[in-house]
Amino acid sequence: MEKRIYNEQTGIGYTLQGDYYLPDLKLPNEETKSVGLWGQQHARYLKQNHKVLYMNLLTSGKLNSYLADIDEQAEDLFFRLVKHMAEREGVTEQLKSDNQMEWVARMNNIRNRATEIVKGELINI
Numbered sequence: 001m002e003k004r005i006y007n008e009q010t011g012i013g014y015t016l017q018g019d020y021y022l023p024d025l026k027l028p029n030e031e032t033k034s035v036g037l038w039g040q041q042h043a044r045y046l047k048q049n050h051k052v053l054y055m056n057l058l059t060s061g062k063l064n065s066y067l068a069d070i071d072e073q074a075e076d077l078f079f080r081l082v083k084h085m086a087e088r089e090g091v092t093e094q095l096k097s098d099n100q101m102e103w104v105a106r107m108n109n110i111r112n113r114a115t116e117i118v119k120g121e122l123i124n125i
Contacts, residue, residue, distance in 0.1 A: 001016055002016065003015065003016050004016070005021060012024065012025070029061065031064070031065060032064060033064055033065060033068035034068065035064065035067045035068050035071050036071045036075065037071075038070060038071045038074035038075060038078075038118065038122070038123060039067035039068060039070050039071030039074075040067075040071075041119070041123050042067060042070045042071075042074075042122070042123045042124075042125075043063075043067050045123060045124050045125075070122060070123075073122055074118050074122045074123060077117075077118050077121065077122065078114050078115065078118045081113075081114035081117055081118070082107075082110055082111055082114045085110045085113065085114065086107065086110055089106065089110065091103060091106045091107060091110065
């Protein structure tokens with residue numbers, strides 16, 4: 001038996017592995033972008049809850065750019081929410097210099113709420 005064969009009709013090559021010919025399939029080249037925390041969380045969500053979409057993005061070579069885009073949108077939304085909530089609730093640099101512990105407590109509360117909003121709006125779609 002030949003080690004490698006090529007099917008002209010499909011354009012796919014096959015390699016002999018034991019008694020079986022397995023197709024020589026490769027994922028398309030994908031531009032590598034860094035994916036942050038939000039993108040990783042969304043990838044985990046897709047992998048667990050939307051397996052078909054995850055596999056379609058992966059095999060088409062669009063997963064990394066999709067996750068990088070989600071990560072960028074989530075990061076932008078998070079910082080806008082934190083800034084808006086802090087301004088609305090009067091958490092200022094003046095409060096930071098007057099009462100640091102109060103400022104830290106209130107900012108942590110704002111960041112936690114913003115995190116939950118981002119997760120609900122973008123990550124767990």
